[in-house]
Amino acid sequence: MPEASANIGVVGLAVMGSNLARNLASREGNTVAVLNRSRAKTDELVAAHPEAQFVPAFSYEEFAASLQKPRTAIIMVKAGGPTDAVIDELVKVFEPGDIIVDGGNAYFPDTIRREKAVRSTGINYVGAGISGGEEGALLGPSIMPGGSDESWVTLGPILRSIAAVAEGEPCVTHIGHNGAGHFVKMVHNGIEYADMQLIAEAYDLIRRGTGKTPAQIADIFAEWNRGELESYLIEITAEVLRQVDATTSLPLVDVILDQAGAKGTGAWTVQTALALGTPVSGIAEATFARSLSSHPEQRAVAASLPGPAEAFQVPEDQVDAFIEDVRLALYASKIVAYSQGFDEIRAGAAEYDWTIDLGAVSKIWRGGCIIRAQFLNRIADAYAESPELPVLMTAPYFAEALARGQAAWRRVVVAAAQAGIPAPAFSSSLSYYDGLRADRLPAALVQGQRDFFGAHTYKRVDKEGTFHTLWSGDRSEVEAEDTH
Numbered sequence: 001m002p003e004a005s006a007n008i009g010v011v012g013l014a015v016m017g018s019n020l021a022r023n024l025a026s027r028e029g030n031t032v033a034v035l036n037r038s039r040a041k042t043d044e045l046v047a048a049h050p051e052a053q054f055v056p057a058f059s060y061e062e063f064a065a066s067l068q069k070p071r072t073a074i075i076m077v078k079a080g081g082p083t084d085a086v087i088d089e090l091v092k093v094f095e096p097g098d099i100i101v102d103g104g105n106a107y108f109p110d111t112i113r114r115e116k117a118v119r120s121t122g123i124n125y126v127g128a129g130i131s132g133g134e135e136g137a138l139l140g141p142s143i144m145p146g147g148s149d150e151s152w153v154t155l156g157p158i159l160r161s162i163a164a165v166a167e168g169e170p171c172v173t174h175i176g177h178n179g180a181g182h183f184v185k186m187v188h189n190g191i192e193y194a195d196m197q198l199i200a201e202a203y204d205l206i207r208r209g210t211g212k213t214p215a216q217i218a219d220i221f222a223e224w225n226r227g228e229l230e231s232y233l234i235e236i237t238a239e240v241l242r243q244v245d246a247t248t249s250l251p252l253v254d255v256i257l258d259q260a261g262a263k264g265t266g267a268w269t270v271q272t273a274l275a276l277g278t279p280v281s282g283i284a285e286a287t288f289a290r291s292l293s294s295h296p297e298q299r300a301v302a303a304s305l306p307g308p309a310e311a312f313q314v315p316e317d318q319v320d321a322f323i324e325d326v327r328l329a330l331y332a333s334k335i336v337a338y339s340q341g342f343d344e345i346r347a348g349a350a351e352y353d354w355t356i357d358l359g360a361v362s363k364i365w366r367g368g369c370i371i372r373a374q375f376l377n378r379i380a381d382a383y384a385e386s387p388e389l390p391v392l393m394t395a396p397y398f399a400e401a402l403a404r405g406q407a408a409w410r411r412v413v414v415a416a417a418q419a420g421i422p423a424p425a426f427s428s429s430l431s432y433y434d435g436l437r438a439d440r441l442p443a444a445l446v447q448g449q450r451d452f453f454g455a456h457t458y459k460r461v462d463k464e465g466t467f468h469t470l471w472s473g474d475r476s477e478v479e480a481e482d483t484h
Contacts, residue, residue: 001065006055008158009033009063009073011086013041017076019138020103020130020162021045025052027161033057033066033073064093070154071098074128079104087114087125096122099151103130107268108179108186111146112352115178124151127178129185131369132164140164142369143172144188144361146181164368167377171364176354183272183348184361187341190269190283192233192371193262194337197286197425199237202330205412206323208421209314214241214251224327228401229334231373260290269344276347280340281432282333285424312419322415328405329412333429335402338379339392340432359383391436402433457483 007029010021013036025032033055036042046054057063064071071094075086083102090100100123102111111127118125126147130137143163145155152174163172175181199221206217218241225234243252266287273280292299314322342358349356362379366372382395389395393402413430416423435441450456452471457480459466468480 002055002057002062004066004068006031006033006066007068007072009035009057009067009071011035011063011073011075011090012037012077013045014076015134016103016130016137018045019134020074020076020141021054022049022052023138023140023162024158025049025054030158030161031055033063035060035063060089060093064090069095069098070124071095072101072154072158073099074101074103076103079106079110083110084114087118091118091121091123094123097124097150099124099126099147099155101126101128101145101147101155102182103128105129105185105189105263105265106182107264108183108272111179111182115147119148124148126151126155127180127182128159129175129181129188131185131188131365131371133370136164136368140171140368142364142367142372144175144181144184144364145172146175146178146183148177149174163364164372166363166367166372169363171367171369173357173360173364175361176349176356179352180349180354180356183352183354184345184356186265186268186272187344187348188365188369188371189265190280190287190344191337191341193266193269193286193290194282194341194425195231195233195334195371197289198282198330198333198337198429199233201416201423201426202326203237203241205326205416205421205423208419209312209322209415210319211313214253218242220323228374229327229331231375232370233373259294259296261294262287262290266290269341272348273340273344276344276351278340278344278347279432280344281428282337282340282425285428289422289424307420308418312415312421325408325412328408329426332402332405332409332433333426334375335393335398336429336432337425338375339398342379342392357383357387358389359387393433406433455480455483457481 008024010017010032013034021032021034024030034042034045035057039058042056046056055066057066073090075083077083077086083104083106087100100118106127115125124147126145129144130141132141140163143159145159159172160170163170175184203217206212206220218238221234221238225238241253245252245255248255266283270280270284270287345356345358345361359380362376362383366376378397379392382389382392382397392398409430413423413427416426447458451458451468455468457466457468466480466482467477469475469477
């Protein structure tokens, strides 16, 4: 058996795992053991990167023997069954006090289940969300670890050594116990869905309304990236729109099939929000927009359905004003998406008894991750000023931005509707904003309907108690047991 020389190990050496192992090995103080299901992958990584001085292992017994105590291993394999299989093997060779870290995109209920099962053996189990893709894994990701306080003592310095750094601070914090890390990563990905859909809708409206080419729109996004919309996603949008296809000489965006894929985290975010009773309509519409795009058979049948009689065309002298309206609408809708996401994190923390610092979450998203943006500093400031802020978008900075942008936002949603251009994320975000600020909602009628057909009862605005109208009788009102 090898000597216990490594302070950290990585199991699973596909691109993400290999890049994370290289990142770990490049940081002072780390020696990295590596293990993969196929020996060839391990040999290939070790041979390609002699500077990393990896400690290769070719069995779980060798892997465990090569790690200093408390042994710490990061699993970077496919979510689901493969993750469970690796956990089972590590539990056989690890001891109480050792640490198993799942760095994949696991569904947080699975992490809660696994943590409970592994904890019964005395081994620590940590679900850690890792964002930033292949580049982030290599150069510095945003990391969202859950797990026990005990595991964080050992794991914290290691993860801080490899995380992205934003404004002098590493983009990692102990999120909370058991599944908290993967929960926050799930919501991060849901916000990412909304952000991407909003950007796509902005592009679509500008292109269809002004006739500008993708390259010209790339210049617009590049200009936006120098202001309050500065972010990684805006930056790469400009790059994608500038790209020309080598085969056809057409803009690459015109060659790519308009059917968006999804790995499931957006759907998990929406499903979880529904279970928590927390509206995330912008994220939901972004998720549904991907689903709609991926049903070409339905779209083909529906192509003959009628739309507006006239093509959408912004008058030439109004083009600049229209583009500015779209920018303001994009920023306002982005505020809503993040506000909804942080609402879900707050609700999840309450439901699962996690203590999650929302300000700290916003800070670790400032670098390394896909949704990194200047905007996140404003969120951190808002929670620093008011840690119990019930609605993020009511913080003074965001309230002012919404007030400044709402007229443009409304014009854009109206223009999209009149032009027959789908803008589900823009319009649902505006509806959420209006619903949240409304003095009175039509939910009163809904509750009356529920009472009529199901005796679900209702409450009154003018006195305490719960009531039911005898709809099938004399329609008098009686006090009743609350069945909301």
